[in-house]
Amino acid sequence: MFNAESSPVTIHYRPHNRNTYITIKHNGEVSVRTPIKDEKRVRLILRERENWIRTKLRDIIHTESLIHTLGETIRFRGECIPVTQLPNLSEVLKKARNTVDIEKYYANFYKNEAILTLPSRVSHYARKMNLHPEEIRFKKMRRRWGSCSSTRIITFNIMMMQLSYEHIDYIIVHELAHLRHMNHSKEFHALVRTTLSNEKELRAALKRIRIG
Numbered sequence: 512m513f514n515a516e517s518s519p520v521t522i523h524y525r526p527h528n529r530n531t532y533i534t535i536k537h538n539g540e541v542s543v544r545t546p547i548k549d550e551k552r553v554r555l556i557l558r559e560r561e562n563w564i565r566t567k568l569r570d571i572i573h574t575e576s577l578i579h580t581l582g583e584t585i586r587f588r589g590e591c592i593p594v595t596q597l598p599n600l601s602e603v604l605k606k607a608r609n610t611v612d613i614e615k616y617y618a619n620f621y622k623n624e625a626i627l628t629l630p631s632r633v634s635h636y637a638r639k640m641n642l643h644p645e646e647i648r649f650k651k652m653r654r655r656w657g658s659c660s661s662t663r664i665i666t667f668n669i670m671m672m673q674l675s676y677e678h679i680d681y682i683i684v685h686e687l688a689h690l691r692h693m694n695h696s697k698e699f700h701a702l703v704r705t706t707l708s709n710e711k712e713l714r715a716a717l718k719r720i721r722i723g
Contacts, residue, residue, distance in 0.1 A: 522553055531556055535567040582613045585620075589675025618651050621669040625649045629667060629683070636683050640706055642690040653722060656682045659689035670722050678720070681713040 521542045531545035531553070541564060547553055557564065582604060584591050594601045600620045607613045626649055637643045645663040652658075652668040659665050665686045671679055684706050692699035704710040 520553075520557065522550065524548060533557070533560055533564065535564065539568055581610060581617075582607065585617060586673035587624075588672070589678070618669065621672045622649055622651070624672045625667060625669045628672070629679070632680065633665075633683055633687070636680070636687055636706065640684070640687055640702075642687045644687070644690060656717070656722070657686040659686045659693070661693065663690055665689075668722065674717075674720065678713060678717055681707060681710070681717060685714075 518541065521540060523542065523544045524546075525544045526546050528544060528546045531543060531547060533556075534542045534544070536542060541557075543553055543557070545553055545556075547556075583594060585594050585597070585600070587597070594604060597620070600616065603616050603619075604613060607616060629649070630647065633644070633647055644659070644665040646665070648664060648666040649669050650666060651670060652666075655668060656671050657665065657667045667682065667686070671682055674682075681703075684703050688699055688702045691702060700710060700714075707713060
């Protein structure tokens with residue numbers, strides 16, 4: 512685990528910078544751009560940000576652990592598992608002729624799982640929050656986990672079936688809250704927090720998870 516005093520760090524001296532900037536790269540490298548020449552002073556800054564750096568490094572490790580090999584493994588319910596553990600998917604993949612086919616079968620699998628799993632969870636939280644959508648829909652989206660229209664139709668991204676149930680529930684509660692607040696105001700987040708007390712942590716974690 513990262514140690515501010517001894518862990519390897521790449522320091523780039525930038526005399527024209529006004530501040531010191533810390534970057535965590537996808538390979539786990541800690542890079543610092545700073546106008547400070549004294550490495551001891553830079554290490555003091557790193558010590559102040561040590562918890563933040565460790566959190567970022569844990570996120571990278573978690574993300575890497577969820578990277579799947581198309582046709583062999585799949586991200587499902589917060590884990591990366593072999594497709595052989597899912598007989599229905601494994602069987603249909605035998606018909607795939609190329610990566611396009613495989614991606615299509617993955618999407619169909621996620622959609623079927625979403626239709627099977629999500630309505631009951633939506634109903635549970637809708638009753639709890641006393642917020643009921645006119646309709647729920649499921650589709651594959653590239654940039655959003657879900658959406659809520661002014662006509663009270665909630666659409667969920669089928670790719671959310673890659674996530675843990677904790678994150679799935681957050682998305683559901685988030686979209687239901689939009690039935691009352693069509694924004695991301697303090698009142699909106701407070702409403703989500705009344706149902707999920709760790710709303711801030713879940714929201715922050717979800718921002719770091721790539722769709723796809």
